[in-house]
Amino acid sequence: MSEHEAFDRMMVVEVETGSLAVAGSPRTSGVDQEHVAALAVVQTPLPPITVHRPTMRVIDGLHRLRAAELRGERKIAVKYFDGAEEDAFVLAVESNVTHGLPLSTADRKRAAARIIASHPQWSDRMIASVSGIAAGTVADLRRRESGSGADQGSRIGHDGRVRPINGAEGRRIASELIAQNPTLSLRQVARVAAISPETVRDVRNRMMRGEDPLTRRGRQARGADGTAAAPPRLGRAPSAVLAKDSAQDRAAAVKRLKADPALRFSEIGRTLLRLLSVHSISVEEWEQILDKVPPHCRGVVAYLAKESAEMWSEVAVRVQSKVAETA
Template structure:
C-alpha cells in the first residue's frame, strides 16, 4: 500500500467527497466531531481514495470542517484499488484517532480475509487490531474456509506453508544443534514464523513433540521422538531450571566487575527478574487484567526475542576470546 503520496497535500472541495463504505458501522461520534471543531491548530489532512473520492481516513475531521463552515479540506490521495483502500481505512482507524469498535474490527477482518485470502492470520490481525487467533476463527467460519490454500504471506512479506509440520521439525533440529540461534535466525531457515519457532522451543523444553497433534495428522506422518533441551536424557524440570538461574545470578552478584559498575548493576537487576519459577509466573499471569493481556503478551514476546539476540551476541564474544 505504497500508492499514497504522503508528502503532497491538496485542498479539495468537501462537496466532492464520498463517505460511503466506511469500516465504522456505528457512524459518526458527534461529541468527537464537536471536540475537533474547536481545535485551534490545523488538523492533519484526511486520506481520500482518488478513483472514487471516498474518504478512507478522517471522517470526523471532515465533519468537523463542515461544522466550522469550511468549503475545502486538506487531502492526501491514495491511488490503490478498492480492496486496498478498505484495508488502509481499517488500519488507519485502528492505529490513531477514534478507534473502531471490536465488532467493527472483526467485521473488517472478515472482509479482508475475503479480499486478501493469501494474507496470514497474523498479517490481517496487525491491520485489523484483533488477535491472530480471532482472525483464524473468523477464517474458519468464512465460506470456503481454508480450502485449496497451501501457503500465506506473513507480516514480514515472506510466503510460508499453512501446514508447517516440516518447518517445525527442521526448527527443532536447528535448536537442538545450536540453542544459541535467535528465533528469527531459525525462522528464516525453517520458513516458519518466529512465534512458531518460540512454540517449538517451548515444546522441546517441556519434552513434547515440536509438531502439535493436529499438525501431525494433517501431514500424515508418524510421531518421532522429539529432540530435547536441557541436561541429561530428558528436559530439566522448571523448578530446577529456576534454581539454576538463581544460583548463576548469585555468582554474578559476587563479581566486583559487575557489582561496582553502573552497567553491571543494571545487568544484574535485569537478570534477577528471570530467576523466578514458572509456578510464580503462573500466579502473575493469572492476575493480569483481561484488558491488558494482549499488550502483556506482546511485550513478553518482544522481550523474549530481545534476550535471545542478547544471548547470541554475548556467545559470539565468548567465541572471540576463546
C-alpha cells in the same frame, strides 16, 4: 513500486468538500456528532484527511470532514491514496484503529472478516495487527468464512515471510536435507523447506536426540495408520534447489514486504522498500553492471561496495537483535 507511490504522505492538496464521497466506512455506527462538534472548535489546523483518489472516497478523516463543513469551510486538506479499493479499506481500518475515534469491537470484527476475504493470503497475525483484534479471533472468523482461502498451503506473515499453514511438510523436508548434508546452514535449509531457521534448529536438535523431527501437532496430521501421508516429493535434488539464483529469493522477499501495510503506508517503510529493491536484481544484471564499470572507477566502486556491505551487515545484526528482544 513506481516513482508515483500508492500513498504519498508528503503531498497535501486542498479539495472541495462537496467532491468527496463518504460511503464504505468500516464504522457502521456513522458519524459521532459530539466528536464532530469537539473537532469543530479546535483552533489549530487539523491533520489532512486521506482520500482514495480513484473514487474520491474518504478513507480516514470523516469526522474532520464533517467538522470542516460545520465551520462552513468549502475546502479541506487532503492526502491521496492511489491503491486498489481493497487496500484502501485496509488503510481505513488501520487508521481508525491506531488513532482518532476508535472502531467498536463489532466493527473491527466485521472489518477483519472483509480483509480475510480480500486478502486471504495474509496470516491471522497480520490481519489482527491491522484490524486491532486478537489473532485467535481472526482465526475463528476465517474458519467461519467460506471461500476465504483457508485451504491455501501458506500465508504471508506480519514480517512479510511466507510460511506453510501446516509446518509438518517443511520439517520433513528439513530433516531430509540435514540427513543428506549435515553441513548445510540453518538458513540454507530454512530457505528450501520454507520454514524459519529456528524451526530448522529444532528439527536438527530433535534428530540429534533421536526424536521424531515432527512436533506432536505435526504427527497428528499423519494418516490413520500412524505413518505420514505421502508428501509431495522435492522436484529437484537438494543440491540443485540450493544452487538456484539467490536473487530470486531476494526479489520474492521484497515482494512479500511490499504487501505489508505497515511498510507500504509509511514514508520510512517505503524508503526501506526502495533500498531493498536495489539489491533484488539478478546475477546477470550485476554482471552487466560490473562489466561496464570504467577501469579508473573500479577502485572507488569496490570501496563503496565494501562499505555498503559492512553497513548492511550492521543493519542485519541490529534488526536481528530486535527480533530476539520481541521473541
